[in-house]
Amino acid sequence: MIEALLNFSQSTGIYSLMNSPWGWPLAESIHFFGLCLLIGTVGLFDLRMMGFVREIPLAQLHALIPFGVLGYLLNVTTGTLFLSTAPDQYLYNPAVQSKFFFMLIAGINMLLFYGTTAAAVESVGVKNHTLLRAKIMAGISLACWCAVIICGRLITYYRPPYHWCLWC
Amino acid sequence: METLARLEETTLSIWLRESGPAFFGALTLHSLAMGFVVGINIAVALKLIGFVPRLEITAVARFFTFHWYGVAFIFISGIALLLAYPAKALTNPVFYFKLCALSIGLLISRHFQNKFAIQRKNTIDRRSIGLAYLCLALWIAVVTTGRFLAYTHTTLLASRFY
Numbered sequence: 001m002i003e004a005l006l007n008f009s010q011s012t013g014i015y016s017l018m019n020s021p022w023g024w025p026l027a028e029s030i031h032f033f034g035l036c037l038l039i040g041t042v043g044l045f046d047l048r049m050m051g052f053v054r055e056i057p058l059a060q061l062h063a064l065i066p067f068g069v070l071g072y073l074l075n076v077t078t079g080t081l082f083l084s085t086a087p088d089q090y091l092y093n094p095a096v097q098s099k100f101f102f103m104l105i106a107g108i109n110m111l112l113f114y115g116t117t118a119a120a121v122e123s124v125g126v127k128n129h130t131l132l133r134a135k136i137m138a139g140i141s142l143a144c145w146c147a148v149i150i151c152g153r154l155i156t157y158y159r160p161p162y163h164w165c166l167w168c
Numbered sequence: 169m170e171t172l173a174r175l176e177e178t179t180l181s182i183w184l185r186e187s188g189p190a191f192f193g194a195l196t197l198h199s200l201a202m203g204f205v206v207g208i209n210i211a212v213a214l215k216l217i218g219f220v221p222r223l224e225i226t227a228v229a230r231f232f233t234f235h236w237y238g239v240a241f242i243f244i245s246g247i248a249l250l251l252a253y254p255a256k257a258l259t260n261p262v263f264y265f266k267l268c269a270l271s272i273g274l275l276i277s278r279h280f281q282n283k284f285a286i287q288r289k290n291t292i293d294r295r296s297i298g299l300a301y302l303c304l305a306l307w308i309a310v311v312t313t314g315r316f317l318a319y320t321h322t323t324l325l326a327s328r329f330y
Contacts, residue, residue: 025319029312032199033206036311040207044231052234056227063222064211149203153196 002087009084018085031078035149037071040064043145049121049130049138058124095154102151106144113137172255172326184252194248201241202314206307208235209273212280213307216292216300225292229284235277255326262320266313273306 009015017023041064047053048061083090090096113134121134130138175181184190208231215223250257257263276299283289283296 025315026312029315032202032315033308033311036203036206036307037210038207039203040209040211043204043207044211044228047231047234053227053230055230056224060223060227063220064214067210067214067219146200149199150196153192153199 002091005084005087005091014081015085018081024085027078027081031075031082034071034074034078035145035152037074038068039145041068041071043142046138046142049134050142051129051135054127054129057126058130059122062122090155093155095151099148099151099155102144102147106141106148109137109140109144113141169255169259169326172258175251175254176325176327178251181251181254184248190248191252194245194252197241198245198249201238201245202311205235205238205242206311208232208238209277209303209307212277212284213300213304216280216296217304218297224290225284226288226290229281232277232281232285235281239274253324255323256321257317259323259326260317260321262313262316266310266317269306269309269313273303273310276303276306 006015009018018027045058045061045065045068048056048058117131117134117137121130124130129135176185184194211231212225212228214220215225215228279299280296280303
């Protein structure tokens with residue numbers, strides 16, 4: 001796995017780009033900007049669903065979601081750059097594993113939301129509360145994205161991971 | 169440099185630097201708060217530029233109340249990070265650039281909050297659109313310089329010079 005990722009990185013020029021003087025910090029900046037985009041769109045939608053700032057109809061805030069998807073794509077792209085350039089630093093790092101876990105939960109939560117609750121929530125107007133299950137889903141979503149940011153910080157701060165990993 | 173060396177030898181600075189949870193807590197809080205503050209500003213700027221016509225500006229600007237809580241956390245955690253490694257930031261010109269971009273960005277946020285959330289003006293004039301572009305550029309600069317701080321410092325600890 002590590003070799004396959006490194007080969008991919010070297011054959012596509014990603015490795016040279018990321019090891020250039022500004023490649024890594026530039027990719028990190030784009031990665032964090034993508035997260036801000038995600039929090040500023042999906043996060044605001046979640047906050048409104050949880051019952052904050054009820055002056056905004058939910059359908060209006062939903063118009064911001066495509067920018068959250070854009071932020072997510074920026075994160076996946078830059079995340080691939082990090083992972084393929086230094087796979088040994090990431091694949092066995094419990095912070096990365098936890099980050100992927102929370103992303104998976106957020107993804108499942110989103111599929112459940114669009115499959116079961118989105119239609120009922122779409123009509124929620126000004127000053128109205130959403131369904132309890134929508135509030136719970138919004139809480140899970142927001143908590144997962146905050147956990148993703150925390151795990152992202154853990155990756156670079158607590159290295160090597162054996163000082164704190166619970167399952168290593 | 170001597171002042172910075174003295175500052176980093178205070179009990180608080182040593183604790184912030186050497187206690188794992190204190191430094192990591194400040195770092196995480198800073199990232200989370202930045203995510204919310206930058207995110208809310210991007211959402212407002214996207215609306216003003218015209219990317220989200222369905223969204224009412226007077227409504228989305230109400231999120232600025234949350235935004236200021238985020239700003240408070242940014243300053244608290246930022247001061248903690250600065251106290252932990254004062255020489256690292258204060259001897260780096262990138263830090264001052266970040267501070268300038270952040271200050272101008274916050275002044276624009278205050279202007280938008282006052283105009284759209286408090287006075288509830290619903291019309292978006294050319295000046296607001298121009299400020300929204302500037303706001304977007306400034307927050308990108310804040311995020312980028314924030315990341316580059318970790319790579320551009322020339323001095324980590326001032327005390328090693330004494």
